[in-house]
Amino acid sequence: MEVGDGRNTRFWHDCWCGESALSCRFNHLFHLDVNKDDSLADKWVDGKWQWIWSRLLGSRHNQLLIHLQEEISFCHFSDRPDSWTFTLNEDGVYTVKAVRDLIDRKLLPSSNIKTDWFKFVPRKVNIFLWRFKLNALPVRWNLSAKDIDINSVVCPLCNNGIESRDHLFSSVQQRWTYGLRYESG
Template structure:
């Protein structure tokens, strides 16, 4: 809240855009004899001795020293600015400058409260760390209509792995090449047929297609051919199954993705994960261990092999 017209002028001077050049050539100076505010050209302000302003300058009366300064709210009446100038009327260029100034000021909402900072990223106007974090996340993080899934019956590293698949942030050869990293080849190491992308190694690769076919036959639940993570989520939301059965299907599908990634890394870094022929058996074994130790919804290995759901 501006307590005096001097403060008001400083506020206006800071808010008016640079395109309004006329305001920069004038300033308010308080006359020490009459206690009035005088509109003085900046080039003349150095010539005024000890605040004694000649009487021919435009003046704005603000009262004597015994009365308090008028607040800015007192200068507004019916949403319009009302100034009592000691000279009858502004003319010419000065009148035009005042009109432009009043237009730039507009009709602000006045308050008797002390000045305070307002935060524009929320409706309350108060700064909070949460609102700032949400605001920065909305600018920096990629937007997605699909919510992040987190499965408690699977290891944390596997959940992070799924999140990176959804964001296409896995270090497959195509992503590395797109970031300017010089690599020997961008061909898929599993099939040597096509550029290695997340979609290729997890769904379109010859090895992936063979594994998914075995899983669909083994589960026998109407699981359609998958071409992305979102297609599996869409199918899972529409199918009518018990919660335990859905958890088993999710575990098997996620284990398949994880096994394909580990098998790929074994080929790239010459670290044997398993043989190509044993990959399906490894998927069933790992999925059984996760379900048995984390969700306790399966217990018998032979039953798991014959009737997984």
Template sequence: MANRIAGVLGDLVHEVQSAFIADRQILDGSLILNEVLQWCKDKKKHALVFKVDFEKAPTDEFQFFKGLKQGDPLFPFLFILIMESLHLSFDRVVKAGMFKGIQLSSSVNISHMFCANDAVFVGKWKGINFLEYMSIKVGNGNSTSFWVVNWIGGTSLKLQFPRLYALENNKLVIVGTKLTQQSLDCSFRREPRGGIELEQFINLKALVQNVILAPMEDRWKWDLESSGDFSVASIRKRIDDITLPEVNSKSRWIKYVPIKVNVHAWKVKTDALPSRFNISRRGIVINSIMCEICHNGVETVTHLFFSCCLVREVTRLICRWWDMPFEEFVSYEDWLEWILRLRLPAKNKMMFEGVFFVLWWHVRAFRNKLLFDVKDPVKAGFFDEVVSMSFYWCRYKCKATFSWID
């Protein structure tokens, strides 16, 4: 089996993989990476190089019943085929423009390379400096530069007080030495004069006067967490704040319904669904842009989920079911304003909102069945499907025991 796979493996996987494949050298990836780094140095290009090493030690979430032990002739081929799926996924990310590799020429772009269980991602430097979010927590001050390192005030002291840094004779003096001197200006080439120099000197003394050295080593701390410890969530939030566009209102997330239903509701809010009207706006010729359910209006996202006669009738039944006052909506904004006005306990309001998320999910499914199924769906059971699916999803995502009758 291993010999048969070895003969065709080169045709199955991309050239970014260089290990254990016929007519490819295991060191090709290392040599190419070395040449790319040298090219960046020669051209004075900034680049991001991120190496990933897979541990190969599955945790409890992954339960295996059959597999290959290390040393089996099929083992390296299995790893290569699995890594190919990672290549395909990352290649789609590159083609979508979400990650930019290193453009060596008009036809050569390198974004990632694999060698067995090792992966290296090479990309364009975005200018996000990891050290901006780190600072020093001073202990005895014996390993921290007083002027150069960010240890107090949010940035290095040489940037906060450039006039004083210019006066300093020992620009590499450490914190422990500087703070134990008789005066902060005793290592200056002259005393600070009036104006900006004197003002900066007064501010420097005020900044460090409360610093107390302790009998412990200096250590790094993570500024995005109050505890000082690094967390993936904090850096992920920071990256999102930098890269994602700002919106006027936050997305609404209902924990009692599946992720796919929440995402669908978000697309309803942002008008990101392929309604007939949206499809026609993209220049695609279709037979009709009228609503397939009611035939009384153009199939926009607003009409399909808020103005269509089927949706209004089911909304009326939902309000009767929950004993809520019924109102007609013409847009997502009208619906949201109505939801916010309702006086319900927080948990009940979230469930009630989740029922509408389920309604929109079923409206989309009902519309697709009308368009693509041979047999048309029945409108009579639509409300019952919304009720049963709402109960099913909420029942199994809510820890408490409840009944819709209650």
């Protein structure tokens, strides 16, 4: 949040100062404040912070107030309106693509494999080929590696090896090749 005139930024609830909302970091003071939904402009009156507490503050609360005032002392108002900036890209503008790229970088497995999307085949085929390249198919070996409880990792088609991507598709290729030889033979 970039503070401008302070009218659209809620003092306690918005994350305008630090990594989290002040209501979380100064919970005791937040509960004592009568005006919990005030904006920054409402709290900043005649060049100083104004508070209306539900009761007198004790020494512990006064120490918290001093700490709060130190944290918010950097706040400077301007004539422009408050605005949100997106710090995950260079231009500061939020876009769905920027968030999607961030999620892809953080959650998807990293790979040097270039993914080609073929627009003339069904989407599910593209997704299948992408997952095949990344070895992310739900074969028994991959499921057991993710701590999913399965009875056995042995291939149920041949009972002769671990069901992995390579085993499954090499055995399919062998059956297909054998079937062609058998029919033509």
